Amino acid sequence: MRKKWMSGVLTMALSTVLVLSGCSSNESGENTPAPAEGNDPPTEAVAQDTMIMGRGGDSVALDPAIVTDGESLKIGHQVFDSLLDYKEGGTEVVPGLAESWEISADGLKYVFKLKSGVKFHDGTDFNAEAVVFNFNRWGDPASEYKFEGDSFDYYDSMFGPEDGRVIKEVKATDETTVEFTLNQPQAPFLQNIAMTPFGIASPTAIQEKKENFKSEPVGTGPFVFKEWKRNDSITLEKNADYWKEGLPKLNKVIVRSIPDNTARFNALQNGEIDVMEDLNPDDLSILEGNSELQKIERPPFNVAYIGFNFKKKPFDNVKVRQALNHAVNKQAIIDAFFAGQAEPAVNPMPPTLWGYNDTIEDYPYDLEKAKALLAEAGFPDGLPDPVTFYAMPVSRPYMPDGKKVAEAIQADFEKIGVTTNIESPEWATYLDDAKAGEKDDIYMLGWTGDNGDPDNFLYTLLDKDAIPGNNRSFYVNEELHVLLTDAQKEIDQEKRAELYKQAQAIIKEDAPWIPLVHTTPILAGKSNLKGFVPSPLGSESYAGAYFE
Structure with missing residues (x-):
């Protein structure tokens, strides 16, 4: 619903009341005079009470306990x-x-x-x-x-x-x-x-x-699930009995899936949606020049990466993995696709998180070093067979355009004799395939921290306990496992931080990933949207959002 439409409805309703009043009698038997033309009393503006959110992909399921993707959890955050x-x-x-x-x-x-x-x-x-x-x-x-x-x-x-x-x-x-x-x-x-x-x-x-239940969720949250049109929209309505007094402020939220970043931004500019995620970095100047819109920054707390599938040869060979780490020009990728809204990733957790090991140096972009490592691994002429490279089909906060970034990496790999075939199945299939590890040789994914603890990056993504699950590389290191489980049991944060720094050193040497970037995700919304506070954890409650 838009303000203009609501005002029109109120005006029509008021006019109807006045006409009916003019046709009735008062106590003295006189007709109530109709108001003079042009002197109708002013109608009070009614604030917009529906928010339409635009995002890059649909949910996989609506039971938050059975999913790991951020799009599903964003809805879970509202219902539960x-x-x-x-x-x-x-x-x-x-x-x-x-x-x-x-x-x-x-x-x-x-x-x-x-x-x-x-x-x-x-x-x-x-x-x-x-x-x-x-x-x-x-x-x-x-x-x-x-x-x-x-x-x-x-x-x-x-x-x-x-x-x-x-x-x-x-x-x-x-x-x-x-x-x-x-x-x-x-x-x-x-x-x-x-x-x-x-x-x-x-x-x-x-x-x-x-x-x-996975498509008809029931929780205690600020919004009640009403409808899911697959790959189109999810409609939520106000929980009138919500236990937090005064919330939610909106009567309805519609979450629309608009995969293309440019189309999503156009929808915002045209008034079809009220707020959007994952703005193309190239569109930032247009956003900042539009007084009817506002820029909303999500605090950076993520990592995008290329993972190696240890189930597939030759990616069980550490020299091959190290070689490909040397073959990715991270800064060129940032300059081409992130417009200054990212920094090169060295470790699998963001530098803003306590326990980050800032003494570790990245694998420098060095094609000759990459070729030499491939030769040491037994591949002096590069890899003999094409590599299946899974590239994300949807924009994510840490990756605005997975296919274009994959194409840039593909070109770098070609220079060292590694040919890749890029595949991008639809999002739910993509996640299932990466979890199974049967179709991909290397894959692109990322992670936004869930809870503000290093455990949620290192143990959740790279420990053997996360197989099958979030450890899509099927990477196992027993020494790492001991460090990460010891860190879980240790209460002293300084001691935990030291354990996590040791863990990062092991991961750097084993190279199960190519850490790519940490980003500052940009959202955009109407200038009159208030109370929308982005979370560093990737999803936030819409309960406090409202329109002036």
Whole structure:
């Protein structure tokens, strides 16, 4: 709905009231005189109450527990609440559905006191038993509510695989108290609990909808799911009974999928959408010159990378991986495609995150060194067979145009005798293929931090426990595994930081990736959009957004 349309409706309604008044009698039997022409009382402007968001790709599923892609989690952020939350615009943990918590001295027991009076969108009561139901569903491989094709990759990544679970038991001690017992201390436990994949779902809805829950989500969040038109739009409506007083401020949110960045920006300029993600860096000057629009910067907290599939030869050979690291001109890519909104990536985590190892030097762009390493690996004339190179089909905050960047890398690889065939299947298929590791030899992906902890980059993406899951390279290093699991158990942050620095040194030498860039993602919106606060974690609540 637009302001002009709403004002027109009010004017028509007011005119109708006046006409009807003129046809009725007052107490004295006189007709009420019609207002003089041109003297209609002014109508009060009505603020726009629907926000249309434009993004680069559709969701894969709407149950946040079974996905790992950011597009799905953006919707999950609106429909679900987690026990804890992050401070607006940052990564500090604050209360969510749990209003307080206590931690035992040994770090093995967490007791959460829950908010009372909260209901799921279907009217089911939120309580401690609902929390237990959700965590048991995620943690039990034999759960009857783990439906065909589903996997709880985030749970496995953050709380350990089946044979090494961090969480031992979750139990309700009363209606509003839930107790977690751990098998071992986990330093980022609270940071993990706050993540969107661990949003609490209605047990009733899961039991009734079963497999359909992934497309008909029910949570306690500020917006209620209404409709999903695949590859087009998702419609959410205000949760009138939301437990946060005064929120949400909008009555409706429509999230549209517009894959092409330029088409998305044109839609914003034409008034078809109100806010958009992933502005083309080349369009920044146009945005800044338009007084009816505003630039919105997301705090940088990401990494884009090229991953090597260790299941495919010769990428199990470290010299081949190091050679290709030397063959990518990162600065040229940044200059050509990022318009100054990125910096070269050296490590698999951003330099703004504590524990970053700034003593590590990048593989310099050196084609002769790359050729020499290939020769040492047994390929003096380059690789004999074409390499299947998966390039992202959608824009992401860390990668505005995956295909064009892939073409630039393809040209560099060609100079050292490595021929690539670029493939870009649709987004859901792309993610499934990369997870299976059967079709791609190398692949392009990226990651926006979920919770403000180095564990969420290093362990989540590169530890052996994340196979199958977010470790799409199928990279295994036992020494690295020990460091990362020790860092999870260590409470002292300085000691944890040292462990993570050692881990980054191992990863640099093994070269499972080519870290490409860290970006400052740019969003754009109408100038009268207020209360929209971008999160460094890649998705934010729309509850506080409104239009002046």
